[in-house]
Amino acid sequence: MSKIxxxxxxxxxxxxxxxxxxxxxxxxxxxxxxxxxYAVLALNEYGLFKGLSLARLRIKRCTIDNTxxxxxxx
Numbered sequence: 001m002s003k004i005x006x007x008x009x010x011x012x013x014x015x016x017x018x019x020x021x022x023x024x025x026x027x028x029x030x031x032x033x034x035x036x037x038y039a040v041l042a043l044n045e046y047g048l049f050k051g052l053s054l055a056r057l058r059i060k061r062c063t064i065d066n067t068x069x070x071x072x073x074x
Contacts, residue, residue, distance in 0.1 A: 002048040006040050035059050042074035
């Protein structure tokens with residue numbers, strides 16, 4: 001099941017929607033790797049439930065109030 005989610009992230013978000021979103025809202029990811037790359041790494045490493053949980057926590061940290069930028073791996 002996690003392979004399906006990884007495929008969705010790579011083929012739908014990263015290849016089709018990511019650039020449109022960045023251009024429309026003029027955003028730049030402050031984290032390395034990006035949240036979608038982080039989600040793929042977490043899903044591959046920890047499986048579906050823990051991987052999605054880690055990805056969700058990472059996305060929650062990506063707010064206007066959070067001014068830190070960092071290198072962070074799951």
